[in-house]
Amino acid sequence: MAQANNAGKEKWVLSLPPVIYLIGLFLIPTVLMVFIAFREPGDYGGVAPLITHNNGSSSLNLTLDGFRYAFSSSFIWKLFLRSMFFSILTTLCCLLIGYPLALLIAKSAKKYRDLLLLLVIIPFWSNFLIRVYAWMILLGPNSAISNVVNSIRHLLGLEPLDLLFSSAAVVICLVYINLPFMILPLYANLEKHDYALIEASRDLGAGKARSFWQVTVPLSMPGILAGCGLVFIPCIGMFVIPELVGNNCSMMIGNLIKQQFLQTMNWPLGSVTSIVMTLLVLSISLFVGFLASHSGGLKYARK
Amino acid sequence: MKKLIKYFLTFSFIFGAVFANETVNLYIGSNYIADSTVNRFEKTYKCTLNQNFFNDNEEMLAKIAAGANGYSVIVATSYAVEELAHMGKIKPLDKTKLPNLKYIDKQFLNTPYDPGNKYSVPYAYTPVFLAYNKDKMAELGITPDSWAVIFDPKYLVKLKGHVTVFDSARNVLAAALLYLGKDPNTTNWDDLKKAREVIDRASPYWARFDSDSYYRGILRGDVWIAMSYSIDIFKTIQDAKASGSKIKIEAMMQKEGNMYELDNMVIPVFNNNDKLAYDFMNTALDPQSAYELSSMTGSSVPNPDAIAKLDKNVTGIDWIYPKNMKKMYVFKAYDPKTRIMVNEMWTEIKMSGNCGIF
Numbered sequence: 130m131a132q133a134n135n136a137g138k139e140k141w142v143l144s145l146p147p148v149i150y151l152i153g154l155f156l157i158p159t160v161l162m163v164f165i166a167f168r169e170p171g172d173y174g175g176v177a178p179l180i181t182h183n184n185g186s187s188s189l190n191l192t193l194d195g196f197r198y199a200f201s202s203s204f205i206w207k208l209f210l211r212s213m214f215f216s217i218l219t220t221l222c223c224l225l226i227g228y229p230l231a232l233l234i235a236k237s238a239k240k241y242r243d244l245l246l247l248l249v250i251i252p253f254w255s256n257f258l259i260r261v262y263a264w265m266i267l268l269g270p271n272s273a274i275s276n277v278v279n280s281i282r283h284l285l286g287l288e289p290l291d292l293l294f295s296s297a298a299v300v301i302c303l304v305y306i307n308l309p310f311m312i313l314p315l316y317a318n319l320e321k322h323d324y325a326l327i328e329a330s331r332d333l334g335a336g337k338a339r340s341f342w343q344v345t346v347p348l349s350m351p352g353i354l355a356g357c358g359l360v361f362i363p364c365i366g367m368f369v370i371p372e373l374v375g376n377n378c379s380m381m382i383g384n385l386i387k388q389q390f391l392q393t394m395n396w397p398l399g400s401v402t403s404i405v406m407t408l409l410v411l412s413i414s415l416f417v418g419f420l421a422s423h424s425g426g427l428k429y430a431r432k
Numbered sequence: 433m434k435k436l437i438k439y440f441l442t443f444s445f446i447f448g449a450v451f452a453n454e455t456v457n458l459y460i461g462s463n464y465i466a467d468s469t470v471n472r473f474e475k476t477y478k479c480t481l482n483q484n485f486f487n488d489n490e491e492m493l494a495k496i497a498a499g500a501n502g503y504s505v506i507v508a509t510s511y512a513v514e515e516l517a518h519m520g521k522i523k524p525l526d527k528t529k530l531p532n533l534k535y536i537d538k539q540f541l542n543t544p545y546d547p548g549n550k551y552s553v554p555y556a557y558t559p560v561f562l563a564y565n566k567d568k569m570a571e572l573g574i575t576p577d578s579w580a581v582i583f584d585p586k587y588l589v590k591l592k593g594h595v596t597v598f599d600s601a602r603n604v605l606a607a608a609l610l611y612l613g614k615d616p617n618t619t620n621w622d623d624l625k626k627a628r629e630v631i632d633r634a635s636p637y638w639a640r641f642d643s644d645s646y647y648r649g650i651l652r653g654d655v656w657i658a659m660s661y662s663i664d665i666f667k668t669i670q671d672a673k674a675s676g677s678k679i680k681i682e683a684m685m686q687k688e689g690n691m692y693e694l695d696n697m698v699i700p701v702f703n704n705n706d707k708l709a710y711d712f713m714n715t716a717l718d719p720q721s722a723y724e725l726s727s728m729t730g731s732s733v734p735n736p737d738a739i740a741k742l743d744k745n746v747t748g749i750d751w752i753y754p755k756n757m758k759k760m761y762v763f764k765a766y767d768p769k770t771r772i773m774v775n776e777m778w779t780e781i782k783m784s785g786n787c788g789i790f
Contacts, residue, residue: 172768173497173519204780270654291593291654294640376640380783388783392490392601393775394497 166400174394195401216364219303227311235319296379311356318352454479459503466724501702514545514765532717540734552696556731563660563683579611588637594656599641601778666730689759
C-alpha cells in the first residue's frame with residue numbers, strides 16, 4: 130500500500146515540470162487570448178478599459194466586433210484556405226520525399242545508420258533564419274536553379290519566372306525546413322519493423338510492391354501520422370517564411386496575426402484570428418485521429 | 433539580414449549591460465549613426481552606447497505600448513513622436529540642456545506633430561521618392577516625374593511585375609493621396625477610400641510590398657522602379673559602382689510632392705539617466721556628427737554647418753537635399769480610430785491583393 134502511494138507521489142513529482150510548463154505557456158496565454166477576443170481594442174495596442182465611467186453612468190466594454198469582422202471579411206477566409214493549401218501541400222511533399230529516405234536509412238547497414246541520421250539532423254545546427262536566407266540566394270534571379278528553370282521554360286516558349294518572392298518559394302522553404310520532422314518519426318517507426326513479416330509476405334507470393342503497400346505501409350501508419358502532424362501543425366501558423374520569400378499573394382494566416390499585434394495594434398482581432406486558427410488545427414487533428422483509429426493498419430501496428 | 437544583426441546586437445546588449453558602468457541605450461533604425469560618432473561619444477562621456485534596432489515605427493510603437501523599456505533615447509519618425517507623446521511615454525525636454533539645438537535649421541523646428549519641440553529634437557530626414565533603372569525607363573519611354581507611374585495602369589501595363597512599393601500603409605496611402613491631389617495626412621474617409629481605389633487598381637501590377645530589400649531587386653535588375661528611401665538608394669548606387677554593375681540607378685522627386693520621414697530624438701519617461709541622454713542628444717546635434725551621418729549613410733541632416741562641410745556631390749542631389757522644401761510633407765499622427773481603420777484597410781489591401789487564393 131505504502132509502495133503504491135509512493136509511486137503515485139513519484140508520478141506527480143515527475144509530471145510537475147511539464148504541467149507547470151503547460152499551465153504557464155499554454156493554458157494561461159490561451160485563456161488570456163479568449164478574454165482579449167471579446168474586449169475593445171485599446172488606442173495603442175492592448176485593450177480598452179473593461180469599464181468606462183461617463184457622467185456617472187458606467188458601461189461595460191465587451192464586444193463581438195472582432196468575431197463579426199473576422200466572419201464577415203472574405204480575405205481572412207482566403208488566408209485560411211491558402212494556409213491550409215500550403216500546409217497540406219508541404220505535408221504531402223515531405224511525406225513523398227521523407228518516406229523513401231527514412232526507409233533507406235532504416236534498411237541500410239547498422240554502421241551507416243547513425244551517420245545517415247546525423248546528415249538529416251545537421252541542418253538543425255544552423256539557425257532556421259540563416260537557412261531561409263540561404264534559400265533566398267539559391268532561388269534568386271541569377272542563381273543556377275533559376276537559370277535551369279528559366280532555360281527550360283524558354284525552350285517551351287514560356288515567359289521567364291521569378292522563383293524568389295513567390296508561392297513556390299514559400300512551399301519549397303516550408304518543405305525544406307520541415308523535412309526532418311517527417312523523416313525522424315518515420316525512421317523511428319520503420320527501423321523497428323520485423324523483417325520476418327516482409328519475408329512471410331514474399332513467401333506467400335506477394336511481389337515487392339505488394340508487400341510494401343500491404344505490409345510496410347500499414348505498419349508504418351503511426352510514423353506517417355506522427356510525421357504529418359509534426360509538419361502540418363507548425364506549417365499552418367508560419368509567418369516568417371512567407372514574409373521572407375513570399376509575395377503579397379502568398380501571405381498566410383500567421384502573417385495576419387502578426388500584423389494585428391505589431392502593425393495594426395488591434396489585439397482583439399489578432400486574438401479572434403488566433404482562436405479560429407487554434408480551433409481549426411484542433412478539429413483537423415481530431416479528424417485525423419478519428420481516421421487513424423478507424424484505419425486497419427494502425428490496429429495491426431498497435432498489436 | 434537586419435533581423436540577424438538585431439539578434440546579434442540584442443546579445444551584445446545583454447553582455448554590454450552587465451559589464452559597463454554607465455550606458456546609453458539607443459533605440460534606432462539600423463545603420464543610422466556613424467561609428468565615429470559612437471566612438472567619440474563613448475570616449476568623451478566615458479560610457480557605453482548600445483544600439484537596439486527596430487525595423488519600422490509601427491514595430492517600435494507596438495513594443496513601447498506593450499511596455500518595453502530600458503531605452504535612454506529613441507529616434508522616432510514624426511508621427512511616431514506624436515503617438516509616443518499621446519501615450520505619455522516620452523518626457524518634455526529641457527531646452528536649456530540642449531545648447532547644440534542652435535545648429536538646427538529653423539524650418540525643421542516647431543513641426544506640426546510637435547509644436548514648439550516640446551518633446552523632440554530633429555535628428556535627420558529621409559525623403560521618399562521613385563528610384564528606377566535608367567536604361568529600362570529610357571527603353572520604355574517613361575519619365576518617373578509623377579506618382580502616376582506607379583498608380584496609373586497606362587504606365588503600369590509596361591511595368592507589370594517590376595514595381596515595388598513600401599510595406600507601409602502611411603507611405604503608400606500618402607503617395608496615392610498626393611497623386612490624387614489630396615492632403616497626404618487627410619483623415620477624410622472619402623479621400624482615403626478614393627486612395628484605396630487607386631491602390632487596388634494598381635496593386636495587381638506591383639511585384640510586392642517591400643521596404644527592406646527592394647534596392648537589392650533594383651541592383652539585380654528585376655525591379656525597374658521602386659518607392660525608395662534616399663539612404664537605401666545612396667548606398668545602392670555606391671554598391672552598383674563598387675561591384676561594376678551594368679545597371680544604372682537613378683532617382684527623382686515627383687511633381688505632386690513627396691513625403692519625408694523626419695526622425696527625432698526623444699527621451700522616454702522610463703529613462704533614469706537624463707544627463708547622459710542630453711549629452712547624447714547634444715553630440716548628435718553637433719555639426720561634426722551630422723556631417724559624419726550624412727556622408728556615411730546619405731541621410732539628409734537639418735544642420736547647415738554640417739551641410740557646408742559636405743561634398744557638393746551629395747548636397748547637390750535633389751533627392752537627398754530637396755531644393756523645394758515646400759513640396760515636402762511630414763507625417764502627422766492619425767487619431768486612434770482612424771489609425772485602426774487605416775491599418776485594417778491596409779491589411780486587406782496587402783493580404784487580399786487581386787490574386788485569388790493561391
